[in-house]
Amino acid sequence: xxxxxxxxxxxxxxxxxxxxxxxxxxxxxxxxxxxxxxxxxxxxxxxxxxxxxxxxxxxxxxxxxxxxxxxxxxxxxxxxxxxxxxxxxxxxxxxxxxxxxxxxxxxxxxxxxxxxxxxxxxxxxxxxxxxxxxxxxxxxxxxxxxxxxxxxxxxxxxxxxxxxxxxxxxxxxxxxxxxxxxxxxxxxxxxxxxxxxxxxxxxxxxxxxxxxxxxxxxxxxxxxxxxxxxxxxxxxx
Amino acid sequence: xxxxxxxxxxxxxxxxxxxxxxxxxxxxxxxxxxxxxxxxxxxxxxxxxxxxxxxxxxxxxxxxxxxxxxxxxxxxxxxxxxxxxxxxxxxxxxxxxxxxxxxxxxxxxxxxxxxxxxxxxxxxxxxxxxxxxxxxxxxxxxxxxxxxxxxxxxxxxxxxxxxxxxxxxxxxxxxxxxxxxxxxxxxxxxxxxxxxxxxxxxxxxxxxxxxxxxxxxxxxxxxxxxxxxxxxxxxxxxxxxxxxx
Numbered sequence: 001x002x003x004x005x006x007x008x009x010x011x012x013x014x015x016x017x018x019x020x021x022x023x024x025x026x027x028x029x030x031x032x033x034x035x036x037x038x039x040x041x042x043x044x045x046x047x048x049x050x051x052x053x054x055x056x057x058x059x060x061x062x063x064x065x066x067x068x069x070x071x072x073x074x075x076x077x078x079x080x081x082x083x084x085x086x087x088x089x090x091x092x093x094x095x096x097x098x099x100x101x102x103x104x105x106x107x108x109x110x111x112x113x114x115x116x117x118x119x120x121x122x123x124x125x126x127x128x129x130x131x132x133x134x135x136x137x138x139x140x141x142x143x144x145x146x147x148x149x150x151x152x153x154x155x156x157x158x159x160x161x162x163x164x165x166x167x168x169x170x171x172x173x174x175x176x177x178x179x180x181x182x183x184x185x186x187x188x189x190x191x192x193x194x195x196x197x198x199x200x201x202x203x204x205x206x207x208x209x210x211x212x213x214x215x216x217x218x219x220x221x222x223x224x225x226x227x228x229x230x231x232x233x234x235x236x237x
Numbered sequence: 238x239x240x241x242x243x244x245x246x247x248x249x250x251x252x253x254x255x256x257x258x259x260x261x262x263x264x265x266x267x268x269x270x271x272x273x274x275x276x277x278x279x280x281x282x283x284x285x286x287x288x289x290x291x292x293x294x295x296x297x298x299x300x301x302x303x304x305x306x307x308x309x310x311x312x313x314x315x316x317x318x319x320x321x322x323x324x325x326x327x328x329x330x331x332x333x334x335x336x337x338x339x340x341x342x343x344x345x346x347x348x349x350x351x352x353x354x355x356x357x358x359x360x361x362x363x364x365x366x367x368x369x370x371x372x373x374x375x376x377x378x379x380x381x382x383x384x385x386x387x388x389x390x391x392x393x394x395x396x397x398x399x400x401x402x403x404x405x406x407x408x409x410x411x412x413x414x415x416x417x418x419x420x421x422x423x424x425x426x427x428x429x430x431x432x433x434x435x436x437x438x439x440x441x442x443x444x445x446x447x448x449x450x451x452x453x454x455x456x457x458x459x460x461x462x463x464x465x466x467x468x469x470x471x472x473x474x475x476x477x478x479x480x481x482x
Contacts, residue, residue, distance in 0.1 A: 014482060015482075051324050052324065052479065052480065053320055053323070053324060053479065053480055053481060054480060054481070054482075055480045055481065055482045069479065069480065071326070074324060074325055074326040075325070075326050077324065079321065079324050081317045081320065081321070083316070083317055084317075085316060085317030085318050085320065085321045086318065087249070087253060087316075087318060088316070089253050089256050089257060090249070090252060090253060090256065094249070094252055098245055098246075098248075098249040099321075099325070101241060101242065101244075101245030102242050102245060102246075102322065102325050102326070102327050103325055103326065104241070104242075104326070126256060142321070
């Protein structure tokens with residue numbers, strides 16, 4: 001079976017600076033991958049390359065066997081940017097109904113995704129009046145609309161209440177269980193343990209590509225911050 | 238291009254306007270009050286009001302829809318909603334047509350209100366059909382929307398976008414033949430005015446002011462404005478980029 005994500009020697013240059021440098025990895029479908037690293041390390045650029053909105057300098061990115069950005073992928077890939085990209089002057093349900101029409105999915109999907117992100121009480125609230133975390137969830141709900149095979153989520157849990165973060169990670173794990181591939185980025189290292197697979201990134205390069213437990217074991221660390229430092233300083237690897 | 242996605246985009250833009258009643262009020266009130274002001278300034282000088290009034294009925298929607306569309310499109314770009322839409326199965330033409338239809342519809346309402354007041358209350362008179370003045374106003378509004386959609390690609394901030402009004406619209410206002418008839422302009426400026434869409438927009442209303450029947454000049458003028466609008470819409474679709482740097 002085709003891997004859900006396959007990246008070969010990806011290089012991205014923005015404004016003369018190499019933001020992603022020779023990155024290669026593959027992800028089998030149905031995996032929940034965490035993309036972790038400090039802000040500015042190239043996570044967002046890597047994700048934009050996956051969804052096909054980034055001009056890349058060289059390398060190949062394939063999703064489910066097709067080149068990133070190709071037309072046939074547009075209904076199969078859900079992408080959530082860091083800033084909530086929804087219409088702040090429309091209500092939650094108006095936003096979702098519009099994106100549902102664009103994707104050509106049933107109206108029932110709107111209620112399902114509102115439930116999934118726990119916004120049932122705010123269906124008719126104008127998005128601009130919601131809190132930052134709630135706006136992020138509207139944006140996330142939009143990405144869930146078409147039941148995509150691949151979800152690329154850029155820091156979807158930033159600034160959320162711990163209970164909600166737990167619920168969302170449970171949702172992500174559940175989606176992975178049904179065969180959806182998810183790439184979730186975070187700059188918070190303790191979100192690492194919730195993933196099945198980790199990509200640690202620094203200065204545009206992949207520092208480690210491993211499972212959480214094996215990463216801790218081989219760096220002799222008890223937490224992911226320590227593991228990250230051990231990898232950067234070239235200690236037991 | 239599908240009707241479903243174009244129609245959904247049109248409805249979405251109209252719904253955004255629906256949530257912003259003050260903008261809708263301004264869209265209707267500002268040109269109505271300005272036409273009233275013009276009628277008042279030119280009271281007792283019916284010939285002058287009938288000369289300046291009809292071109293203004295076309296210029297208002299052009300300018301207003303240009304500004305509104307520039308800002309709306311820029312907002313789509315900066316908020317990330319455009320990027321999101323372009324990762325979805327939405328054709329660029331569907332996006333552009335969705336906007337054109339929404340603002341075209343808004344322009345119909347605006348033109349009906351402002352023309353209704355001008356002809357009914359302020360005593361404006363044209364030799365041709367007043368309904369054709371409404372048609373010209375709507376075509377002009379589509380031109381404004383189309384120019385706003387395509388030119389907003391050149392702006393990366395709101396500050397830049399609002400500068401496009403004086404940069405692209407004011408010179409056309411000076412050269413379109415309201416202040417000095419185009420035939421009396423210096424040769425170089427006359428040529429320049431020949432390639433500016435507002436010259437034809439104003440020309441069409443001037444034809445309606447002076448002749449009772451639909452002249453071939455009127456049809457040429459309105460046709461040229463429509464072609465400018467179509468070209469600007471195509472340009473607008475072409476300036477949308479799925480991949481950015």
